[in-house]
Amino acid sequence: MAKQYVCDMTSGNELSLLLKFSVPMLIGNIFQQFYNMVDSIIVGNYVGKNALAAVGMTSSLNFLYFSLCNGFATGAGVLMAQYFGMKNEKRVKDCIGNSVYLLFGMGLLVSVISFLLADPVLHMLHTPEAIFADARAYLQIVCAGLISVVFYNGIAALLRALGDSKTPLIFLVVASILNVIGDLLFVLVFHMGVAGVAWATILAQALSAVGCMVYAVAKNPYFRLTKENFRPDRIIIERCLKLGIPFGAQGTLIAISCVALQGVINRFGEDVIAAFAATSRIEQLVQQPFNSLSMALATFTGQNLGAGNVERVKKGYRSSVKLIIAFSVVMLVAMYVWGNDFVRLFVADETVIAIGGRAVQILSWFFLPLGFIYIARSVLNGAGDSVFAFISGLVEVIGRIGFSVVLAAIPVIGYWAVWYTTGLTWLITAAVCVARYAQGKWKKITLGE
Numbered sequence: 134m135a136k137q138y139v140c141d142m143t144s145g146n147e148l149s150l151l152l153k154f155s156v157p158m159l160i161g162n163i164f165q166q167f168y169n170m171v172d173s174i175i176v177g178n179y180v181g182k183n184a185l186a187a188v189g190m191t192s193s194l195n196f197l198y199f200s201l202c203n204g205f206a207t208g209a210g211v212l213m214a215q216y217f218g219m220k221n222e223k224r225v226k227d228c229i230g231n232s233v234y235l236l237f238g239m240g241l242l243v244s245v246i247s248f249l250l251a252d253p254v255l256h257m258l259h260t261p262e263a264i265f266a267d268a269r270a271y272l273q274i275v276c277a278g279l280i281s282v283v284f285y286n287g288i289a290a291l292l293r294a295l296g297d298s299k300t301p302l303i304f305l306v307v308a309s310i311l312n313v314i315g316d317l318l319f320v321l322v323f324h325m326g327v328a329g330v331a332w333a334t335i336l337a338q339a340l341s342a343v344g345c346m347v348y349a350v351a352k353n354p355y356f357r358l359t360k361e362n363f364r365p366d367r368i369i370i371e372r373c374l375k376l377g378i379p380f381g382a383q384g385t386l387i388a389i390s391c392v393a394l395q396g397v398i399n400r401f402g403e404d405v406i407a408a409f410a411a412t413s414r415i416e417q418l419v420q421q422p423f424n425s426l427s428m429a430l431a432t433f434t435g436q437n438l439g440a441g442n443v444e445r446v447k448k449g450y451r452s453s454v455k456l457i458i459a460f461s462v463v464m465l466v467a468m469y470v471w472g473n474d475f476v477r478l479f480v481a482d483e484t485v486i487a488i489g490g491r492a493v494q495i496l497s498w499f500f501l502p503l504g505f506i507y508i509a510r511s512v513l514n515g516a517g518d519s520v521f522a523f524i525s526g527l528v529e530v531i532g533r534i535g536f537s538v539v540l541a542a543i544p545v546i547g548y549w550a551v552w553y554t555t556g557l558t559w560l561i562t563a564a565v566c567v568a569r570y571a572q573g574k575w576k577k578i579t580l581g582e
Contacts, residue, residue, distance in 0.1 A: 140296025142433045143218055143440040148452040154298050155422075155429035161302040162421040164309040173414050175316050176330055177480040182407045184327050185480055187267035189410020193395045194254060195275055197388030198247045199282060204381020205235040206287040208373045211517050213294035214432050218439020224369070225355055229291055230362035231369045235377065240283035247276040258396045261403060271327045278335025285342035288349060293432055295355060300348060308341035379519035386526030390533035394554060397537045401548040408488035409551055411479040415493055416555075419500060420507075422460050426453055427507035434515025443576045450512055450570070457504030468497035492552045499556030502563035509566035516575035528565050532558030 142150050177185035209232040216224040251273045260268055285308075289301035312333050319329025349356040398409050430453055437445045468475075476489035513521050536557050540550030569575075 140298075141217075142296055142436045143442060143445070147433070147445065147449045151426065151429045151433060151449060151452060154296065154432065155425040157298040157302040158293070158428055159422055159425035161298075161305040162425055163418070164302075164306050171313050171316055173410065173479045175320050176327060177407070177411070179320060180326050182480055182482050182485060183264050183403055184267050185410055186261075186403050186406040187264040188271055188327055188330065189413060190258070190260065190264070190395055190399065190406055191268055191272045191275070192410070192413060193388060193391035194247075194272060197385060197392055198243050198276060198279055199286075200384025200388045201243045201381055202236070202239040202279070202283040203286060203290075203384055204379070205239055205373060205377035206232070206283075206290040207380040207514065208376030208378075208519075209235065209287075210290040210294040211376055211431070211435050211515060212369070212372055213291060214435025214515065215439035215517070217295055218436035222355070225295070226358055226362045227364075227366050228369055228373075229356060230358050230364070231366050231373065232287065232291060233363070234365070235370070235373055236283055236287040237280075240280035243283075244276060244279040247279065248273055251276065258392065259399045261399060261406070263403060264406070267327045271331045274328060274331035275335060278339065281335060281339035281342050285338055285345060288342065288345050292345075292349060292353070293428055294435065295353070296432060296436070297353065298429070300352070301345060304341040304345040304348070307344065308337040311340060312337035376517055376519045379522040380514065383522040383526035386523070387529045390530040390558070393530075394533050394537050394551065397541055397554075398548075398551050401551070404482070404484050405488060405548045405551065407480055407482070407485045408476070408492060411476045411485065411489045412492045412496065412552070414479060415475050415489075416496060419464050420503065423457060423504045423507040426456060427511040430508055430511040431515035434512050435517075438516055438578075446512060446515075450508060453508040453511075454505075457508060458501065461501040461504055464500050465497045468493045472497075488548070492549070495549065495552045496556055499559045503559045505563040506559060506566050509563070509570045512570055513566070513575050517578045518569070518575045521569050525562065525566060525569075528562050529558055532561050 140150070140154060142154070173185055173188060176188050209228055213225055213228045216228060251269055255265060255268055255272070285301075285304070289305075292298075292300050315333025315336060316330055319325045319333050323329060325332070346356075398406055430449055433449045434446050437443075437449075472493045473486055473490035475493060476486045480486065480489075510522075510525060513525075533554055536554040537550060540546050540553055541548075543550070546553065
């Protein structure tokens with residue numbers, strides 16, 4: 134059924150399938166980071182370094198709010214992938230129908246709450262007065278449009294569970310182009326500052342979400358649902374919640390740790406905040422190959438466990454290890470050769486460039502453990518190991534808060550503690566994730582009927 138819009142990953146060469154699935158997502162993720170980078174480049178160069186700091190410091194908060202919702206999309210995707218591996222078409226459709234309730238409910242709830250709490254949260258983070266107004270404007274606009282972001286990512290997660298990584302790519306590229314046009318129009322023509330960047334982002338995401346849904350319904354028969362598929366199904370909802378709550382908690386805990394780290398960063402002043410904003414954009418771009426491979430491996434794991442083929446999952450994991458090692462070495466060299474040039478894309482201030490250039494060199498030594506986090510988690514998440522999802526998030530909270538408090542208190546380290554904290558947190562989290570994978574409990578988890 135609809136073979137051209139799904140990908141059965143239960144047979145064929147593992148590495149070839151993972152690459153075929155992950156490359157469209159990598160292109161899409163790079164486009165997504167591209168328009169995030171354009172936001173920062175336009176703000177940093179045409180509005181100012183304080184505006185860049187304002188936009189950058191809200192990224193951890195936006196990640197927190199999105200994580201609260203995204204866990205349910207992840208949970209539904211895992212369940213769908215296993216139903217698909219079982220060749221159970223009806224349950225796949227029922228899963229899509231019931232996911233709508235979860236996505237809409239959580240998206241609306243978090244959007245309203247995050248909008249109302251913008252002021253107190255920014256005060257709690259010791260946001261400098263010089264950037265407070267811009268940070269509040271950007272945060273409130275993005276929070277108001279959060280539901281469109283949630284729906285796009287939810288639809289994309291469901292499509293990926295069926296092995297379709299190309300449809301989300303099409304609309305992500307369109308959204309990226311619209312976002313760039315919106316940035317240029319609202320900032321350079323209408324002089325709306327950071328508010329213009331926020332409006333460009335949420336409008337582009339909304340159009341992407343609508344387009345992706347319409348296209349999926351028109352082209353993929355799995356998305357042509359009947360009233361019966363929308364009937365609340367207790368088993369599916371319970372299983373989505375059982376998976377979604379820990380997955381959401383994982384992302385939320387990671388986001389909370391990032392917010393806590395942002396509070397430490399803010400105490401070092403605008404230059405360090407701006408440098409961290411720039412290096413975060415670079416870091417996010419570097420993470421995209423890991424992220425794309427991770428999503429491919431999660432779908433691969435879900436489908437193959439649904440088909441009862443554990444050995445095939447292990448082969449996929451080993452193939453992924455080779456890829457992350459090669460990429461990490463390339464990025465280590467790149468950051469030492471062009472680190473300052475990468476930072477210069479986002480800001481013209483030489484003090485900020487000097488800090489950021491050294492910071493990405495520090496981070497580059499920890500890219501390999503970061504890659505291991507992604508691929509180990511992808512197998513565990515694809516298997517539905519929801520208990521560990523929470524544990525993994527808790528490890529990141531302990532790491533980011535613990536390392537930041539200790540390292541920032543050592544005078545000789547100073548603000549470099551910000552980036553050492555990130556790297557060391559990746560290192561301990563990778564160790565815990567790989568140990569969980571090696572333990573092998575994920576092989577015995579069964580979700581489907």
